[in-house]
Amino acid sequence: MKKHYLLLSLTGTLFLNAQNGQGFYQPKNSICLSQEQRQQIQEEIANNRDILKSQGKLTENKKLDHPLFIWPVTKNPNTEYNNVWSISNHVDHNAAYPNKLQDWNCGTRTYDTTDGYNHMGVDIFTWPFGWEMMDNNKAHAIAAADGIIIGKDNGNFDRNCSFGNGNWNAVYVQHGDGSVSWYGHLKNNSLTSKPVGSFVSAGEYLGVVGSSGNSTGPHLHFEVYNSNNQLVDPYSGSCNTWNSSSDSWWVNQKSYVEPKINAILTHSDVAVFDNGCGVQETTNFKDSFNTGEKVMVYMYFADLPVGKSINLKLIRPDNTVAYNNTFNNSNFYYASYWYFTFQSSQFNQYGTWTASVSVDSETVTHNFVYGANMNVDDLEAKKQFSVINPIKNNQLQIVSNTMNSSKSKIEIFSLDGKLIDSKMVELKSGSNLIDVKLQKSQNYILKISDETRNEIFKITN
Numbered sequence: 001m002k003k004h005y006l007l008l009s010l011t012g013t014l015f016l017n018a019q020n021g022q023g024f025y026q027p028k029n030s031i032c033l034s035q036e037q038r039q040q041i042q043e044e045i046a047n048n049r050d051i052l053k054s055q056g057k058l059t060e061n062k063k064l065d066h067p068l069f070i071w072p073v074t075k076n077p078n079t080e081y082n083n084v085w086s087i088s089n090h091v092d093h094n095a096a097y098p099n100k101l102q103d104w105n106c107g108t109r110t111y112d113t114t115d116g117y118n119h120m121g122v123d124i125f126t127w128p129f130g131w132e133m134m135d136n137n138k139a140h141a142i143a144a145a146d147g148i149i150i151g152k153d154n155g156n157f158d159r160n161c162s163f164g165n166g167n168w169n170a171v172y173v174q175h176g177d178g179s180v181s182w183y184g185h186l187k188n189n190s191l192t193s194k195p196v197g198s199f200v201s202a203g204e205y206l207g208v209v210g211s212s213g214n215s216t217g218p219h220l221h222f223e224v225y226n227s228n229n230q231l232v233d234p235y236s237g238s239c240n241t242w243n244s245s246s247d248s249w250w251v252n253q254k255s256y257v258e259p260k261i262n263a264i265l266t267h268s269d270v271a272v273f274d275n276g277c278g279v280q281e282t283t284n285f286k287d288s289f290n291t292g293e294k295v296m297v298y299m300y301f302a303d304l305p306v307g308k309s310i311n312l313k314l315i316r317p318d319n320t321v322a323y324n325n326t327f328n329n330s331n332f333y334y335a336s337y338w339y340f341t342f343q344s345s346q347f348n349q350y351g352t353w354t355a356s357v358s359v360d361s362e363t364v365t366h367n368f369v370y371g372a373n374m375n376v377d378d379l380e381a382k383k384q385f386s387v388i389n390p391i392k393n394n395q396l397q398i399v400s401n402t403m404n405s406s407k408s409k410i411e412i413f414s415l416d417g418k419l420i421d422s423k424m425v426e427l428k429s430g431s432n433l434i435d436v437k438l439q440k441s442q443n444y445i446l447k448i449s450d451e452t453r454n455e456i457f458k459i460t461n
């Protein structure tokens with residue numbers, strides 16, 4: 001039987017013009033677990049509990065307070081992303097269906113289906129580039145509180161983007177009071193090596209966020225049961241009538257709308273977010289640019305409100321600001337991006353540049369090298385030469401700060417990287433005058449190199 005569900009739009013680009021713009025990503029809803037699958041899991045973990053109890057590996061004390069959770073998704077410490085997730089769905093508290101929605105905050109950030117399923121967990125999706133993140137293990141599911149692993153499901157395909165796709169990969173953790181948290185849709189073979197019956201502490205790795213089971217893209221489905229095996233929504237809010245009014249299960253409950261800068265990255269060309277089911281996105285990541293190349297700077301956000309002010313800066317290797325633009329966010333999405341394209345003429349210094357984005361009091365930066373073909377990546381290095389600028393009488397004046405003379409190659413480039421002049425010279429200690437033929441009032445790049453070093457200068461004729 002083929003079922004049809006209302007799907008949200010997937011991705012979109014709202015162009016300002018061909019080279020600058022904004023867009024969004026909105027994951028499709030995913031049923032996460034069929035009723036039969038949820039039943040099977042309940043039986044599996046009940047069975048495991050009995051075995052573990054008989055082995056003395058599991059005890060519970062229902063008189064204990066319920067656990068307080070930390071956030072169950074974290075970034076791999078090796079990723080440079082600032083944040084790796086946003087929320088697509090909360091628990092649906094409105095038992096009616098279809099399209100009768102109410103989340104803990106009385107909003108509709110949840111879903112249900114025509115056959116009576118009301119979403120039973122929190123869906124935390126990865127952003128940006130969820131498939132790429134999954135392939136490179138960038139987003140981890142972690143234990144939200146201390147507990148004992150009472151079940152693990154592994155061995156299931158993990159690149160799904162629709163319903164009816166068999167079982168998920170998951171870890172189930174029982175906490176001290178007997179409550180249980182579920183971590184579903186994990187990447188195949190990424191699960192913690194700890195066996196069922198092992199203790200895990202809050203924050204401990206459980207697996208990589210993936211798209212196994214009934215999933216429309218990489219996300220974690222986090223589902224919670226109390227010590228009486230009743231479904232829990234960990235958020236406290238006026239439309240969560242299951243918990244007493246101020247009873248949050250979070251150590252620090254996050255705001256319903258929490259603007260986040262997920263990343264600022266540089267790319268060689270436009271990023272392609274949807275290459276089809278389970279196919280890695282075309283990221284076009286690039287951090288090292290040659291002269292003449294354009295640089296595309298993308299800023300990735302989660303939950304950014306309309307009107308929120310965004311500041312983008314490009315900072316030169318010498319820490320001066322080359323570009324400074326403040327603009328307002330114009331649409332609200334769970335996941336969105338803004339991008340700007342900078343042509344080679346913008347890059348009048350070679351070395352390590354910084355792209356910097358600020359929203360409210362938060363600033364996130366990304367470094368990239370411009371002029372990589374000049375063999376320069378650190379202009380902070382102590383220089384052997386200095387150059388008198390601007391040039392006078394078509395004579396370049398180079399001062400050598402060392403005692404020894406050196407045979408050096410002099411190259412002069414236009415700002416877009418074309419070689420204008422090149423010659424070998426003997427640079428003596430002190431001042432050296434070298435004849436050059438350059439156009440008046442133009443900027444150039446001067447490269448001085450010998451066997452051991454390259455030095456780069458901006459010069460003006």
Ligand SMILES: [Zn+2]
Nearest residue numbers: 032121123221
């Ligand atoms: Zn879910």
